[in-house]
Amino acid sequence: MKPRIAIFSLTGCEGCSLAILELEDQLLAVLDAVEIVNFREGMTERAWDIDIGFVDGAVSTPGDEAEIRHYRESCKVLVAIGACACLGGINTLKNHQLAAEYRGYVYGERAAWFPTTAARPIAAVVKVDYELPGCPMVKEEFLRFVKHLLAGRQFRLPDYAVCVECKKRGNPCLYDRGVVCLGPMTRAGCDAICPTYGSKCEACRGIVSPEALAAAALNLRDQYHVPQEEVLAGLRLYGAYQEEKLP
Amino acid sequence: MLDRVVHRTDLSALIDELARTRRIVGPVKHEDRFFYEAVDRAGRLDLDFTYCVYSPKAQLLPPKETLLTFDRTTGNFTCHPLYDERPTVLAGVHPCDLHAIKLLDHVFGAEHADEQYLSRRRHMFLIGIDCPHPCTAGVFCRDMHAHVADSGFDLMCYPLERDQAGRTVRYGVQVGTTAGQEAILYGRVGTPPTPEAEQHLARYQAEKDRAFPKAIPVDSAGLPGLLAKSYDSLLWEATARRCYSCGSCNLVCPTCYCFDIHDDGALGGNGGERVREWDGCQLRGFAEVAGPHNFRPKPGSRLRHRVFRKGKWILERTGLPGCVGCARCDRACTARISLVDMYKQLAEEV
Ligand code: SF4
Ligand code: SF4
Ligand code: SF4
Ligand code: SF4
Ligand code: SF4
Numbered sequence: 001m002k003p004r005i006a007i008f009s010l011t012g013c014e015g016c017s018l019a020i021l022e023l024e025d026q027l028l029a030v031l032d033a034v035e036i037v038n039f040r041e042g043m044t045e046r047a048w049d050i051d052i053g054f055v056d057g058a059v060s061t062p063g064d065e066a067e068i069r070h071y072r073e074s075c076k077v078l079v080a081i082g083a084c085a086c087l088g089g090i091n092t093l094k095n096h097q098l099a100a101e102y103r104g105y106v107y108g109e110r111a112a113w114f115p116t117t118a119a120r121p122i123a124a125v126v127k128v129d130y131e132l133p134g135c136p137m138v139k140e141e142f143l144r145f146v147k148h149l150l151a152g153r154q155f156r157l158p159d160y161a162v163c164v165e166c167k168k169r170g171n172p173c174l175y176d177r178g179v180v181c182l183g184p185m186t187r188a189g190c191d192a193i194c195p196t197y198g199s200k201c202e203a204c205r206g207i208v209s210p211e212a213l214a215a216a217a218l219n220l221r222d223q224y225h226v227p228q229e230e231v232l233a234g235l236r237l238y239g240a241y242q243e244e245k246l247p
Numbered sequence: 248m249l250d251r252v253v254h255r256t257d258l259s260a261l262i263d264e265l266a267r268t269r270r271i272v273g274p275v276k277h278e279d280r281f282f283y284e285a286v287d288r289a290g291r292l293d294l295d296f297t298y299c300v301y302s303p304k305a306q307l308l309p310p311k312e313t314l315l316t317f318d319r320t321t322g323n324f325t326c327h328p329l330y331d332e333r334p335t336v337l338a339g340v341h342p343c344d345l346h347a348i349k350l351l352d353h354v355f356g357a358e359h360a361d362e363q364y365l366s367r368r369r370h371m372f373l374i375g376i377d378c379p380h381p382c383t384a385g386v387f388c389r390d391m392h393a394h395v396a397d398s399g400f401d402l403m404c405y406p407l408e409r410d411q412a413g414r415t416v417r418y419g420v421q422v423g424t425t426a427g428q429e430a431i432l433y434g435r436v437g438t439p440p441t442p443e444a445e446q447h448l449a450r451y452q453a454e455k456d457r458a459f460p461k462a463i464p465v466d467s468a469g470l471p472g473l474l475a476k477s478y479d480s481l482l483w484e485a486t487a488r489r490c491y492s493c494g495s496c497n498l499v500c501p502t503c504y505c506f507d508i509h510d511d512g513a514l515g516g517n518g519g520e521r522v523r524e525w526d527g528c529q530l531r532g533f534a535e536v537a538g539p540h541n542f543r544p545k546p547g548s549r550l551r552h553r554v555f556r557k558g559k560w561i562l563e564r565t566g567l568p569g570c571v572g573c574a575r576c577d578r579a580c581t582a583r584i585s586l587v588d589m590y591k592q593l594a595e596e597v
Contacts, residue, residue: 146514160492164525164530167525209492211491215490219582
């Protein structure tokens with residue numbers, strides 16, 4: 001029997017679920033190997049006995065919270081996809097502002113009609129079995145995940161930094177041009193796409209390890225003289241780091 | 248001893264002649280930096296390059312390569328190894344990197360025959376370019392006795408004469424192999440060396456000797472002893488607090504040859520390929536085995552491991568230097584962890 005797949009979206013741009021449709025030549029092979037039973041971006045019928053549920057978006061409203069609990073109950077395996085679902089993502093920027101303020105400028109006079117909470121990654125609310133981070137999720141990694149699951153092999157995210165992929169691609173390092181790139185502290189898997197196109201890494205795949213974060217705190221302060229607020233602001237963009245202080 | 252004297256245009260012509268049956272790879276300038284790249288003619292190379300950001304290692308051991316493909320669709324397991332058999336002229340290799348290639352040859356040829364590596368190596372024609380002065384600040388090739396090379400090339404070119412713009416106009420060429428000898432004969436370029444050219448080379452070498460300062464307190468022969476006394480130094484833990492375990496130092500290093508192998512299955516599950524990718528001892532998962540158990544779970548133990556490999560263990564095991572002093576690792580480290588600094592500190596400690 002083919003595994004029954006669902007794809008859900010909470011608060012986010014739904015770019016991650018769209019990335020699945022962008023698999024193009026591989027999409028047909030995926031569709032051949034699984035049965036999609038619930039996917040708002042791609043179909044109208046919806047069923048609720050699900051083997052693997054993929055969820056993008058953060059838990060950012062009371063409604064999201066109810067939905068994610070329902071998804072968890074309906075899916076044997078729950079997979080968070082994208083920065084929003086894995087880290088809270090861009091949504092978490094509001095966590096560092098006053099609720100009255102951001103609700104005012106986002107919803108204006110009707111703010112009271114739209115209850116929101118602090119944005120959280122899915123794992124803060126329910127148990128998550130796998131995470132495929134990135135903004136958006138990396139479609140090649142999604143494919144690798146599906147292959148591993150179908151073959152019964154253990155799936156692991158890369159446990160090394162973006163620099164590894166950057167170096168394998170033979171890129172010039174942005175630090176040589178005085179740009180403070182977050183690659184050394186960020187989990188790889190995106191094939192260093194941002195540095196490859198000349199932009200610094202902004203840690204959308206999250207921090208790779210506590211040691212790397214601790215090293216970053218030291219290096220950015222002592223070697224590069226970046227003010228701590230700036231480091232925090234950089235790491236908060238995608239919710240990679242939520243605390244007020246660096247180690 | 249010189250075998251030929253060639254003008255810069257002769258050298259270009261010689262490479263183009265070799266390229267009738269080979270690809271050309273060599274240093275190409277991008278903004279202010281040089282990278283090894285495949286080009287269609289020698290004129291695109293910049294043989295007066297300082298150093299290439301990445302070493303020529305990738306030309307022999309690519310960052311990622313498919314070793315074999317397999318298929319079991321028919322019930323019979325079939326498997327096809329893949330070899331890169333493209334003849335290549337790698338033009339523009341400095342002495343340090345020639346030494347590094349010698350080490351790779353030993354590891355992939357003598358210690359264990361790696362057919363994929365050997366296939367690339369057999370099809371490679373190596374043209375060395377000597378360095379008249381240190382390519383950049385911070386190198387310690389002299390201390391590692393890798394700033395000169397008397398073998399490991401098909402042809403070696405000494406930049407004997409420069410024009411106003413600093414471009415080399417005349418090279419003294421030394422032949423290293425029969426293939427090199429044939430290239431000179433059939434290429435019909437340059438002139439036989441005169442006694443005057445030999446004197447010129449001697450002068451060049453004397454000037455070069457003065458141009459390369461000692462950069463670390465001990466040389467390659469003294470490093471094993473220094474490190475032997477430093478195994479329990481506090482330096483490792485202290486320095487590694489800054490270490491991201493990002494592996495950049497490994498990946499840019501011309502002598503780091505570690506790799507990982509994994510199988511990539513096709514979606515149907517019946518076929519796929521076996522892939523080899525660069526790995527590095529600074530990465531957290533490098534020494535992880537089943538269990539899971541990690542032999543070097545801490546950045547400090549990984550840092551010490553790398554330095555011991557570079558300064559002591561490889562030399563003791565192979566008789567060849569495990570580090571050629573190119574300082575690519577120091578330049579690549581965004582945490583500014585430096586071999587040169589560590590060696591200096593260790594020498595002060597003992
Ligand atoms: S992670 Fe990025 S692409 Fe995915 S839903 Fe969030 S904002 Fe959109
Ligand atoms: S550009 Fe960024 S990701 Fe690439 S090597 Fe440099 S620090 Fe690492
Ligand atoms: S490290 Fe030494 S041998 Fe290597 S390129 Fe620089 S100067 Fe030449
Ligand atoms: S490049 Fe620097 S930070 Fe990265 S692993 Fe090597 S020593 Fe550590
Ligand atoms: S350890 Fe550093 S200096 Fe030595 S060969 Fe490797 S990159 Fe060059």
